[in-house]
Amino acid sequence: MAKVKKAPRPKAQAPKGFRDYFGAEVTQRNEMLQKIAGVYHRYGFDALESSAVETVEALGKFLPDVDRPNEGVFAWQEDETADWLALRYDLTAPLARVYAENRNELPTPYRRYAMGPVWRNEKPGPGRFRQFYQCDADTVGAGSVAADAEICAMLSDTLEVVGIERGDYIVRVNNRKVLNGVMEVCGIAGDDKEAERGIVLRAIDKLDRLGEDGVRALLGEGRKDESGDYTKGAGLSADQAEIVMGFMSAKRSSGAETAARLSELVQGSAIGEAGVQELLTIAELLEAQGYGPDRIEIDPSVVRGLGYYTGPVFEAELTFEIEDEKGRPRNFGSVAGGGRYDDLVKRFTGQEVPATGVSIGVDRLLAALQMKGRLESHSAGPVVVTVMDKNRMADYQAMVAELRSAGIRAEVYLGNPKNFGNQLKYADKRNSPIAIIEGGDEKENGVIQIKDLILGAKIAESATLEEWKDRPSQYEVPRGDLVVKVREILESQG
Amino acid sequence: MAKVKKAPRPKAQAPKGFRDYFGAEVTQRNEMLQKIAGVYHRYGFDALESSAVETVEALGKFLPDVDRPNEGVFAWQEDETADWLALRYDLTAPLARVYAENRNELPTPYRRYAMGPVWRNEKPGPGRFRQFYQCDADTVGAGSVAADAEICAMLSDTLEVVGIERGDYIVRVNNRKVLNGVMEVCGIAGDDKEAERGIVLRAIDKLDRLGEDGVRALLGEGRKDESGDYTKGAGLSADQAEIVMGFMSAKRSSGAETAARLSELVQGSAIGEAGVQELLTIAELLEAQGYGPDRIEIDPSVVRGLGYYTGPVFEAELTFEIEDEKGRPRNFGSVAGGGRYDDLVKRFTGQEVPATGVSIGVDRLLAALQMKGRLESHSAGPVVVTVMDKNRMADYQAMVAELRSAGIRAEVYLGNPKNFGNQLKYADKRNSPIAIIEGGDEKENGVIQIKDLILGAKIAESATLEEWKDRPSQYEVPRGDLVVKVREILESQG
Numbered sequence: 001m002a003k004v005k006k007a008p009r010p011k012a013q014a015p016k017g018f019r020d021y022f023g024a025e026v027t028q029r030n031e032m033l034q035k036i037a038g039v040y041h042r043y044g045f046d047a048l049e050s051s052a053v054e055t056v057e058a059l060g061k062f063l064p065d066v067d068r069p070n071e072g073v074f075a076w077q078e079d080e081t082a083d084w085l086a087l088r089y090d091l092t093a094p095l096a097r098v099y100a101e102n103r104n105e106l107p108t109p110y111r112r113y114a115m116g117p118v119w120r121n122e123k124p125g126p127g128r129f130r131q132f133y134q135c136d137a138d139t140v141g142a143g144s145v146a147a148d149a150e151i152c153a154m155l156s157d158t159l160e161v162v163g164i165e166r167g168d169y170i171v172r173v174n175n176r177k178v179l180n181g182v183m184e185v186c187g188i189a190g191d192d193k194e195a196e197r198g199i200v201l202r203a204i205d206k207l208d209r210l211g212e213d214g215v216r217a218l219l220g221e222g223r224k225d226e227s228g229d230y231t232k233g234a235g236l237s238a239d240q241a242e243i244v245m246g247f248m249s250a251k252r253s254s255g256a257e258t259a260a261r262l263s264e265l266v267q268g269s270a271i272g273e274a275g276v277q278e279l280l281t282i283a284e285l286l287e288a289q290g291y292g293p294d295r296i297e298i299d300p301s302v303v304r305g306l307g308y309y310t311g312p313v314f315e316a317e318l319t320f321e322i323e324d325e326k327g328r329p330r331n332f333g334s335v336a337g338g339g340r341y342d343d344l345v346k347r348f349t350g351q352e353v354p355a356t357g358v359s360i361g362v363d364r365l366l367a368a369l370q371m372k373g374r375l376e377s378h379s380a381g382p383v384v385v386t387v388m389d390k391n392r393m394a395d396y397q398a399m400v401a402e403l404r405s406a407g408i409r410a411e412v413y414l415g416n417p418k419n420f421g422n423q424l425k426y427a428d429k430r431n432s433p434i435a436i437i438e439g440g441d442e443k444e445n446g447v448i449q450i451k452d453l454i455l456g457a458k459i460a461e462s463a464t465l466e467e468w469k470d471r472p473s474q475y476e477v478p479r480g481d482l483v484v485k486v487r488e489i490l491e492s493q494g
Numbered sequence: 495m496a497k498v499k500k501a502p503r504p505k506a507q508a509p510k511g512f513r514d515y516f517g518a519e520v521t522q523r524n525e526m527l528q529k530i531a532g533v534y535h536r537y538g539f540d541a542l543e544s545s546a547v548e549t550v551e552a553l554g555k556f557l558p559d560v561d562r563p564n565e566g567v568f569a570w571q572e573d574e575t576a577d578w579l580a581l582r583y584d585l586t587a588p589l590a591r592v593y594a595e596n597r598n599e600l601p602t603p604y605r606r607y608a609m610g611p612v613w614r615n616e617k618p619g620p621g622r623f624r625q626f627y628q629c630d631a632d633t634v635g636a637g638s639v640a641a642d643a644e645i646c647a648m649l650s651d652t653l654e655v656v657g658i659e660r661g662d663y664i665v666r667v668n669n670r671k672v673l674n675g676v677m678e679v680c681g682i683a684g685d686d687k688e689a690e691r692g693i694v695l696r697a698i699d700k701l702d703r704l705g706e707d708g709v710r711a712l713l714g715e716g717r718k719d720e721s722g723d724y725t726k727g728a729g730l731s732a733d734q735a736e737i738v739m740g741f742m743s744a745k746r747s748s749g750a751e752t753a754a755r756l757s758e759l760v761q762g763s764a765i766g767e768a769g770v771q772e773l774l775t776i777a778e779l780l781e782a783q784g785y786g787p788d789r790i791e792i793d794p795s796v797v798r799g800l801g802y803y804t805g806p807v808f809e810a811e812l813t814f815e816i817e818d819e820k821g822r823p824r825n826f827g828s829v830a831g832g833g834r835y836d837d838l839v840k841r842f843t844g845q846e847v848p849a850t851g852v853s854i855g856v857d858r859l860l861a862a863l864q865m866k867g868r869l870e871s872h873s874a875g876p877v878v879v880t881v882m883d884k885n886r887m888a889d890y891q892a893m894v895a896e897l898r899s900a901g902i903r904a905e906v907y908l909g910n911p912k913n914f915g916n917q918l919k920y921a922d923k924r925n926s927p928i929a930i931i932e933g934g935d936e937k938e939n940g941v942i943q944i945k946d947l948i949l950g951a952k953i954a955e956s957a958t959l960e961e962w963k964d965r966p967s968q969y970e971v972p973r974g975d976l977v978v979k980v981r982e983i984l985e986s987q988g
Contacts, residue, residue: 010551012594012842015579018545020592026541027531034528037521042898044876044905044924047520051512051625052546052611053568057504074547074579076570078615085509085568087546098514100506107923109908117546121572131545142908146887150908153895288888289895348506382538393640394782401647401783404536411538414603414636414644429601430538 017124018131028375029366032162033115033135036360039158040113040137043150048112050094052119056084058097060347074121074130087119091136092344092357099140099355100348109142115362136338138357140345145278148173148312148340148356149285155316155336155358156295162365163374164318169335172299173314175279176339178262179204179303181272182247185265186240199234204248204303212245219244250300255283258298278312313339314358318368332368336360381430383410383486387417388439395443399436399482406483408490427453433493434486438479450475450485454493511618512625522869523860526656527609527629530854533652534607534631537644542606544588546613550578552591554841568615568624581613585630586838586851593634593849594842603636609856630832632851634839639772642667642806642834642850643779649810649830649852650789656859657868658812663829666793667808669773670833672756673698673797675766676741679759680734693728698742698797706739713738744794749777752792772806807833808852812862826862830854875924877904877980881911882933889937893930893976900977902984921947927987928980932973944969944979948987 014020021029037047056075075086088094091114099110115135124130137154139147152171159169179201183189188196203210203218210218217223219241222233236244243265250261259280266272279298286296302315318332338358345353369375383403385396396412403410413423427435437449456473477485508514515523531541550569569580582588585608593604609629618624631648633641646665653663673695677683682690697704697712704712711717713735716727730738737759744755753774760766773792780790796809812826832852839847863869877897879890890906897904907917921929931943950967971979 009844010554010591010842011549012552012591013549014545014591014595015547015549015577018547020545020596021541021543023540023542026543030528034524042901042903044903046517047515048517049515049520051508051514053509053512053613053625055505055507055509058506060504074570076568083509097506097508101508102514107920111905119547131547139908143910144884144887144908146891146906147908149891150906157898285888285891288892290892348504350503384538390638393638394779397640397643397647397779398782398784404651407536409536409538411605412640412644414633414638414641426601 015130017122017129019129024375029133029362031376032366032369033133033362035162036135036158037113037115039154039161043111043137043154043157045111045113045137045139048095048098048114049116050088050091050098050114052087052117053085054088054094054097056086058348059086059088059093072121074119089120090118091116091134091359092138092341095136095138095140095357096344096348096355099353100345103349108140109147110140111137112140113137133362135360135362136357138338138355140355141353142356143342143354145281145312146285147354148278148314149282151338151356151358152282152296152314153286153289153291155314155360156291158360159316159335163369163372166295168320168372169295169316169318171296171314171316172302173279173282173296173312174298174300174302175275175312176309177271177275177278177311178266178300179247179275181266181269181275182243184269184272185267186236186243188234188236188240196234196236199232200236200244201303203234204244204301207248207301215248216241216245248301251298255280255293255298258300259283262300275311282312308341308343309339310342311340312356313337316360320372322371332371333364334361335365335368380409381427381432383408383434383436384423384427384430384432385410385412385436385438386420386423386427387413388420388437389443390417392438392443395438399438399448402483403486406487408483408486434489436482436486442476442479446479447476448479448482450477450482450489452489452493455489509624511616511623513623518869523627523856525870526860526863527627527856529656530629530652531607531609533648533655537605537631537648537651539605539607539631542589542592542608543610544582544585544592544608546581546611547579548582548588548591550580552842553580553582553587566615568613583614584612585610585628585853586632586835589630589632589634589851590838590842590849593847594839597843602634603641604634605631606634607631627856629854629856630851632832632849634849635847636850637836637848639775639806640779641848642772642808643776645832645850645852646776646790646808647780647783647785649808649854650785652854653810653829653859657863657866658859660789662814662866663789663810663812665790665808665810666796667773667776667790667806668792668794668796669769669806670803671765671769671772671805672760672794673741673769675760675763675769676737678763678766679761680730680737682728682730682734690728690730693726694730694738695797697728698738698795701742701795709742710735710739742795745792749774749787749792752794753777756794769805776806802835802837803833804836805834806850807831810854814866816865826865827858828855829859829862874903875921875926877902877928877930878917878921878924878926879904879906879930879932880914880917880921881907882914882931883937884911886932886937889932893932893942896977897980900981902977902980928983930976930980936970936973940973941970942973942976944971944976944983946983946987949983 073086073089075084077084113136117131118134119131122130152173156171160166183197200219203215207215214223218231218233219236220233222231224230247265250258250265252258252261259276262276283298302313315334316336317334320332321329322332324330336358340356342352342354344355385399387396400410400412413426415426433454435451435453442448452473459473475485567580567583569578571578611625612628613625616624646667650665654660677691694713697709701709708717712725712727713730714727716725718724741759744752744759746752746755753770756770777792796807809828810830811828814826815823816826818824830852834850836846836848838849879893881890894904894906907920909920927948929945929947936942946967953967969979
């Protein structure tokens with residue numbers, strides 16, 4: 001009986017950019033995540049659920065995408081002497097903190113997976129929320145590219161296990177070291193050329209959107225976009241830009257041929273040649289496990305925008321066509337990506353700890369499965385036992401108890417039972433397959449009425465009068481046959 | 495290649511009062527929640543996952559427990575013109591917001607369940623964290639006590655499904671209206687006596703802790719605790735206090751007898767008599783579904799501290815004994831509670847919407863299952879394929895691929911393979927059941943060594959030399975028998 005002051009009524013609204021998930025939206029996501037967790041577990045990865053709240057100090061103050069330096073995290077400070085706290089913006093920064101904090105107890109290498117919401121204090125937009133799920137797997141403490149190859153194989157398995165068929169996806173692998181070799185050959189490898197390298201990276205990452213000419217402009221002087229905004233270029237000469245463009249189109253029909261072409265491009269750069277060698281090793285390891293280029297391929301056009309990658313990078317693309325908002329066909333696109341980042345833990349410990357990992361875009365993958373019709377429909381509502389006499393609730397409750405004991409989803413109508421039409425409307429809103437009716441006459445005669453609502457709806461939609469007479473959608477059965485008859489109807493509904 | 499300024503190293507630490515969950519801590523909780531979700535689903539409840547962030551306006555500024563008015567939520571404001579936002583402190587306040595926001599689309603009654611973390615900006619202590627899980631089920635829009643009875647039945651089923659045996663728990667039901675009747679009879683029902691009622695409520699809720707004398711003191715003049723702090727009492731006369739004490743000890747051996755005793759106590763109070771009638775109806779409904787007093791009983795000592803309950807209240811207590819911190823036996827205690835609250839949605843819409851629900855204390859229930867040995871041990875680590883020759887990683891990867899295809903958790907050692915002892919130490923840290931070894935000689939002879947690490951550890955612990963010779967824990971088998979032999983050993987380990 002707390003004292004609540006009279007105040008204007010609060011608005012019943014989720015905060016801007018946040019949303020709620022109802023029914024099947026929740027259960028379908030959970031089921032997909034459970035399947036993914038099963039694959040990760042089989043690969044030896046252990047679950048980790050870190051706290052949603054971190055100190056701003058531990059998170060670092062920068063978001064991964066350097067294109068949007070202004071956008072950030074949700075952060076607060078209790079009082080002026082307290083640490084700034086913030087909601088995690090991804091699952092990688094917390095992993096670095098957790099590993100650094102527990103490195104003496106954790107096994108090395110530490111393979112972990114994590115699934116959960118992350119929060120971004122960014123401008124919301126259509127389909128762009130400030131809270132969304134991520135699903136990551138990372139191996140910390142393994143410098144060998146065998147760890148990267150393993151992540152790629154696991155990603156491929158994961159996509160197939162959740163329901164993306166082979167042929168509908170491709171995992172693409174590249175190596176930042178090769179790209180660094182290209183930078184070296186172009187003369188922008190020095191410490192004073194960091195800005196230029198950043199521009200080159202982001203330009204390559206935009207090949208899909210800007211096309212070759214757009215990328216070429218960004219590699220050179222710069223580019224004016226449709227709105228008239230000018231983006232400064234990397235200032236490469238035409239010859240230098242040609243090397244970068246050659247890198248992006250270096251893909252050949254086999255990994256070995258692609259590697260040979262890349263070798264030509266980075267000739268003379270030690271880091272570039274090391275990168276090509278790593279790509280070859282990854283391809284060999286995957287081949288030995290049966291992952292051919294129909295599932296995982298070397299593709300130099302994959303860059304991944306994040307500044308922190310230091311070696312192999314990978315991306316899973318769904319290759320089936322969908323229609324864009326203007327009705328034009330296009331590939332579904334990327335659903336997961338990751339790579340090697342060897343510097344994150346160093347922030348805490350001073351020691352370099354090699355790490356590699358992948359993050360799956362949970363919402364995008366769910367959307368893909370929805371389009372492919374691969375999500376089980378869990379919209380099946382409960383059997384609804386209607387209330388014909390509110391003084392006999394105990395009878396109706398006993399019926400649902402019997403049904404539930406038999407594993408059948410069932411409930412008594414708990415609204416105001418006066419208007420029977422409302423009860424059937426409710427059953428309709430719940431997608432109920434079956435309604436049970438036991439009025440006074442039925443009670444007296446020891447029977448119940450069982451209404452097949454699915455068949456009833458079908459008949460109402462399309463049947464002729466004859467069919468309607470032949471296929472009744474309501475059955476009178478002895479009270480004792482409740483469970484048997486309900487089960488029979490549910491089975492007939494499939 | 496984001497610019498990161500040189501700064502002192504951040505501390506690798508979760509914020510105070512927050513913690514991380516590792517491996518089985520995560521999967522065991524998820525499995526328990528999945529089982530609970532299964533029961534809720536069968537009862538016709540639909541999943542809801544609301545956003546973790548709400549406007550402070552929608553949450554209301556008060557936490558449920560009026561004993562701690564200073565403690566609150568984690569809240570922030572983007573800038574001076576923006577709404578104050580906060581992390582949800584429970585799952586009921588968001589439900590009220592979601593229902594009010596979507597009331598035209600949602601079915602009525604709306605049965606929903608929700609599971610997820612909530613955050614409290616309270617002083618952390620041992621076992622007391624600022625982020626923890628809740629697991630709630632509520633029915634909104636049903637005024638009938640049949641909805642309350644259903645929640646109690648569901649709670650009983652839930653406890654048994656997760657592994658609490660019948661006899662090890664009891665669901666206790668009471669009714670605030672009976673208590674209000676008692677207040678009326680005591681002459682503290684008026685609007686000007688709200689403070690007194692609050693004191694009485696909290697006093698009753700502390701019966702376990704303070705004993706009868708302590709409660710009597712709080713009902714009368716007041717009470718000084720061991721530290722010397724004085725708590726003001728409700729100022730009841732000895733006769734009035736006796737009625738309240740009588741209420742708390744009104745429990746008899748059957749629901750009907752308890753109800754009869756309560757009827758005597760509230761005689762003359764309309765609301766009190768209505769409350770007794772509701773309790774009788776709940777008992778009847780439950781009896782009809784087969785839930786006898788061995789599972790659910792009427793117990794007037796259950797009050798539940800929250801001010802917002804308006805009718806039936808319930809609590810699930812685990813009745814098996816554990817030892818307290820001083821080694822004395824005591825009951826495990828409460829793991830879930832709830833009740834009817836008819837005013838929460840009204841804050842938003844102005845219309846009273848009846849609602850009832852239950853919240854399970856996820857961590858406490860997990861702890862109970864742990865004590866009862868009812869949590870499956872998921873600490874089983876992966877089969878570890880050791881690396882004898884780092885140039886043959888492809889061979890080792892092929893082995894784990896075979897094992898995984900057969901559904902066996904397996905991984906290649908990805909640390910530095912130089913020191914073989916480190917590989918076995920790693921396998922030990924991972925709780926690996928089996929290690930696989932294929933050195934140069936084995937490769938040449940087409941065989942592998944399979945080490946049974948569980949048996950090996952047992953033998954090392956206790957076997958005599960003879961036993962040790964009889965029961966080898968390492969087997970040499972043809973490479974082709976990898977999966978068959980590993981499976982055989984895993985089965986023998988049980």
